[in-house]
Amino acid sequence: MAGQGEGARPRVGPAWLAKYIVWLYRSTMTTTIPLLHDNHNHVSLYAAFSSCIDISRSAPDAALALLRGLPEDRLSVVRGWKSFELPMTSEELSSLPPIILINFSLHGFVVSDSGVPFLETTVPEVASMRNDQAWCEANVPPIFAAYCGLAGLDAKKLGEYIDRMLPLGIGSSDEMTVPTIQALDVCSSSPYDKRLNYWVAPALYEKMDIARRGLVSGIKLFLDGAVGSRSAAIEGPWIGPGKAMFTYADDVLLAILRRAGAYGTGLSAHAIGELAIEQALSAIEVAVREGARFRTIRLEHVQYIDVNQARRAKDLGIVLSMQPNFTSDSIDYTDRLTESYLKRNNPFRMLIDEVGFEPGRDMLFGSDGMPDGIAYAATQALFPAYPSQRLSLDELVAGYGTAKGVSGTVTLDIDDTERRVSVSGTSPVRLAP
Numbered sequence: 001m002a003g004q005g006e007g008a009r010p011r012v013g014p015a016w017l018a019k020y021i022v023w024l025y026r027s028t029m030t031t032t033i034p035l036l037h038d039n040h041n042h043v044s045l046y047a048a049f050s051s052c053i054d055i056s057r058s059a060p061d062a063a064l065a066l067l068r069g070l071p072e073d074r075l076s077v078v079r080g081w082k083s084f085e086l087p088m089t090s091e092e093l094s095s096l097p098p099i100i101l102i103n104f105s106l107h108g109f110v111v112s113d114s115g116v117p118f119l120e121t122t123v124p125e126v127a128s129m130r131n132d133q134a135w136c137e138a139n140v141p142p143i144f145a146a147y148c149g150l151a152g153l154d155a156k157k158l159g160e161y162i163d164r165m166l167p168l169g170i171g172s173s174d175e176m177t178v179p180t181i182q183a184l185d186v187c188s189s190s191p192y193d194k195r196l197n198y199w200v201a202p203a204l205y206e207k208m209d210i211a212r213r214g215l216v217s218g219i220k221l222f223l224d225g226a227v228g229s230r231s232a233a234i235e236g237p238w239i240g241p242g243k244a245m246f247t248y249a250d251d252v253l254l255a256i257l258r259r260a261g262a263y264g265t266g267l268s269a270h271a272i273g274e275l276a277i278e279q280a281l282s283a284i285e286v287a288v289r290e291g292a293r294f295r296t297i298r299l300e301h302v303q304y305i306d307v308n309q310a311r312r313a314k315d316l317g318i319v320l321s322m323q324p325n326f327t328s329d330s331i332d333y334t335d336r337l338t339e340s341y342l343k344r345n346n347p348f349r350m351l352i353d354e355v356g357f358e359p360g361r362d363m364l365f366g367s368d369g370m371p372d373g374i375a376y377a378a379t380q381a382l383f384p385a386y387p388s389q390r391l392s393l394d395e396l397v398a399g400y401g402t403a404k405g406v407s408g409t410v411t412l413d414i415d416d417t418e419r420r421v422s423v424s425g426t427s428p429v430r431l432a433p
């Protein structure tokens with residue numbers, strides 16, 4: 001240790017003693033849960049991203065230094081950008097090497113000036129529309145396809161990504177937006193196929209042959225933006241800039257549901273803000289009344305669902321697919337959300353206790369890969385910012401459900417003093433025959 005001379009003895013002072021006493025009396029509980037299924041992740045996209053630089057865990061200064069040092073002769077795809085920690089000015093973007101910087105939420109990206117020509121040659125439409133936020137929010141699936149193409153996906157990257165989730169407590173996942181037909185083929189022809197459920201955008205579903213359509217769980221729509229890109233469809237007001245973004249006009253959404261309702265497949269819709277949830281419920285009510293049928297109907301995220309909307313969703317037999325991970329939006333986004341929205345986020349107690357949603361039956365949990373694994377979700381479930389967001393460990397486990405195609409157990413350390421859950425082990429892992 002620097003500055004400590006030969007033969008120096010550790011000093012046992014009052015501060016050290018106090019720390020020791022806290023450590024001695026810390027209350028850590030260890031418990032075992034099954035290996036889980038993540039009901040909402042973007043497996044092929046994150047697998048493709050595994051070869052990219054991830055700045056989500058870097059301090060802003062370190063991230064900026066890293067970006068400045070990237071190669072000048074090629075485009076670097078960088079993920080995990082948190083705009084609230086590292087705002088990008090036009091001066092900054094003009095001085096950086098060629099990069100595409102993808103928002104942590106996957107909604108929103110920026111390109112450095114020197115990166116634009118690289119993007120123009122590979123994904124010209126995305127390049128030309130990059131500064132049109134409304135276009136970007138309305139075209140998430142083609143943007144995911146562009147990310148996947150820029151980063152590259154193959155069977156090796158896919159397998160490595162899924163294997164890396166095992167020690168984090170996750171054995172299988174719903175892949176919520178398979179970006180391209182090639183990505184579906186990579187996934188479905190791999191040994192990991194049994195551990196994945198596939199969802200695709202309506203445009204991709206239309207392009208798929210009958211055999212491929214038979215592989216997917218359903219059609220996934222994006223109805224609004226995200227809090228991370230200040231574009232979730234909340235009434236507001238936002239603190240600072242922010243705008244409710246909708247992918248579809250009401251009549252266009254209804255037309256999509258009418259068409260999708262004849263395919264005999266499932267439906268899933270990303271809807272974060274209460275305005276997007278309202279749009280989803282109204283369109284689903286009409287489409288179902290008219291005869292549209294879906295194997296299952298899921299609403300993803302629904303962070304700002306209110307009690308009346310929850311009752312309507314329950315009456316329609318809708319499954320709420322939510323992310324305990326996003327409970328921490330109530331802490332991370334004090335720069336953009338008012339107290340009322342910080343408090344309304346992820347109202348699990350209302351949904352379960354008042355409206356009767358049941359984790360594992362009509363309430364599912366997933367990570368959205370932000371971050372992967374069960375530890376962060378468990379931390380947010382057991383130690384949330386607001387009591388209305390709390391989930392018991394049993395509810396959390398039921399909402400994730402046990403892994404498919406693989407089984408095992410996961411040991412969790414629950415530290416009441418630090419208010420944190422960590423995974424201390426996963427074993428034994430057995431693949432299904």
Ligand SMILES: [Zn+2]
Binds near residue numbers: 042176
């Ligand atoms: Zn997602």
